[in-house]
Amino acid sequence: MTILPGATIGVLGGGQLGRMIGLAAHRLGYRVAVLADAPDAPGALVADRVVVGALDDAAAAATLGREADVVTLEVEHVDPAAAAAAAVHAPLRPGLLALRTARDRALEKAFLVAQGAPVGPHAVVETDADLLRALAHTGLPAILKTTTEGYDGRGQRSVCSEAEAVAARAELRGQRLVVEARLDLALEVSVIVARGVDGATIAMGPFENAHRDHILDVSTYPAASLDPVRSxxxxxWAGRLAAALDLVGLLCVEYFVTRDGRLLVNELAPRPHNSGHLTIEAFAASQFEQLVRAICGLPLALAQPRSAAVMGNLLGDLWTDGDPDWVGALAVPDVHLxxxxxxxxxxxxxxxxLTALGADLAEAVARLRTARAALRDRSLSQRAAGSAAGRGAPR
Ligand SMILES: Nc1ncnc2c1ncn2[C@@H]1O[C@H](COP(=O)(O)OP(=O)(O)O)[C@@H](O)[C@H]1O
Ligand SMILES: [Mg+2]
Incomplete structure (x- = not known):
């Protein structure tokens, strides 16, 4: 049954992804309810209704479900029991299989192996003896990752020796871990697929992703360094994995390309993804609009790119000397904040x-670079202010 505009979309999680889901939902005429940890969480600030609670609060999730016609999620750290409590009252899209698989790195790896998807050497460990066996298999250097709740590199330790690995396991409080060979990466890319109730899919990407300190720094479209065959x-693989999870909504698949040319699946996210933010300006429909369409049973939009684009994250580090210079960044043509x-x-x-568009990727990248430099340097905003409507800004 189609869930038509005017209905309420419930979102588990109140972060920036929930915020951008809410903005897209509003544009299509839906109401939005969120489960957020605070009334002023990013997603809560744009919602019609906020249920304040943690992502493992089953009673709060049930309240959200009662108020919604369909429930989706913006993070995979939702407790499956809480998601199930919401799902009693409204369809949960993506469903519990996708959530359970993506929130636990050990289950995720097992799923990928079962699907025959290419993955790097890895093992699941619970004890020091397991750990030493795992390292014999993966080799060194290796990366230890907690099975749940890691993000933006949190819950990970890179190790170069057995002794370091044992110490790192202790630091990670001896939780169940996935140990991976630390791969020599040529590049990282991602694909986001939207999959509808009827199983139809569209794919966005591949996007090329550069990380700094394990946090996504910049994503570009097109992925200029990726060859057409791997693309x-x-x-x-993204379409196949979404179908295998019987997923309705979005699936982002993060990939590694190793220096010896292998395309390997890194991890899955059954939700909008940071690498797809540039779809807001650069594609005919954003990942957030595609998500709303998918979970409501509406036709998916064409995944037509309109422009080359590059997205750069703005981290809190930028605020060390007060607010960044927004005026200067916005004076750069086709830069969106x-x-x-x-x-x-x-x-x-x-x-x-920030997302910068351009006639080609080089132009978009140059604009992002100028805009990011302007954030820390007031001279551009002074030039913009000195000329009517910013006409003195660099072209
Ligand atoms: N096995 C690995 N080999 C090399 N680099 C890795 C490996 N695992 C993770 N990384 C680097 O760390 C980043 C974050 O790791 P990831 O597993 O995607 O966790 P999350 O995104 O949840 O923090 C990756 O995008 C990659 O840059
Ligand atoms: Mg990742």
Missing amino acids: REAIT HLYGKRAARPGRKMGH
């Missing part, structure tokens, strides 16, 4: 992003 492979409404700027915290 098709990445799209094919997104701020998430977070009050406290902490280092490493995603506060917003």
Whole structure:
């Protein structure tokens, strides 16, 4: 049954992804309810109704479900029991299989292996003896990752020796871990697929992703460093994995391309993804609009790119000398600012992003570079202010 505009979309999670889901939903005429940890969370600030609660609060999730016609999620750290409590009252899209699989790295790896998807050497460990066996298999250097709740590189330790690995396991409080060989990466890319209730899919990407300190720094479209064969492979696997999860909504597949040329699946996210933010300006429909369409049973939009684009994250580190110079950044042509409404700027915290478009990728990248430099340097905004409507800004 189609869930038509005017109905209420419930979102588990109140972060920036929930905020951008809410903005897209509003544009299509839906109401939005969110489960957020605070009334001023980024997603809560744009919602019609806020249920304040944690992502493992089953009673709060049930309240959200009762108020919604369909429930989706913006993070995979939702407790499956809470998601199930919401799903009693409204369809949960994506469903519990996708949530359970993506929130636990061990289950995710097992799923990928079962599907025959290409993955790097890895093992699941619970004890020091397991750990030493795992390292014999993966080799060194290796990366230890907690199975749940890691993000933006949190819950990960890179190790170069057995002794370091044992110490790192202790630091990670001896939780169940996935140990991976630390791969020699040529590049990282991602594909986001939207899959409808009827199983129809569209793919966005591949996007090329550069990380800094394990946090996404910049994403570009097109992925200029990826060859066409691997690009098709990445799209094919994303569609296949979404179907295998029987997922309705979005699936982002993060990939590694190793220096010896292998395309490997890194991880899955059954939700909008940071690497797809540039779809807001650069595609005929954004990842957020595609999500709304998918979960409501509406036709998916064409995934038609309109422009080359590059997205750069704005982390809290930028705020060390007060507010960045927004005026200067916006004086750069075809640069678009997104701020998430977070009050406290902490280092490493995603506060917003910039997307720059261009006639080609080189132009988009040059504009992003200029805009980012302007954030820390007031001279551009002074030039913009000195000329009517910013006409003195660099072209
Ligand atoms: N096995 C690995 N080999 C090399 N680099 C890795 C490996 N695992 C993670 N990384 C780097 O760390 C980043 C974050 O790791 P990821 O597993 O995607 O966790 P999350 O995005 O949840 O923090 C990756 O995008 C990649 O840059
Ligand atoms: Mg990742």
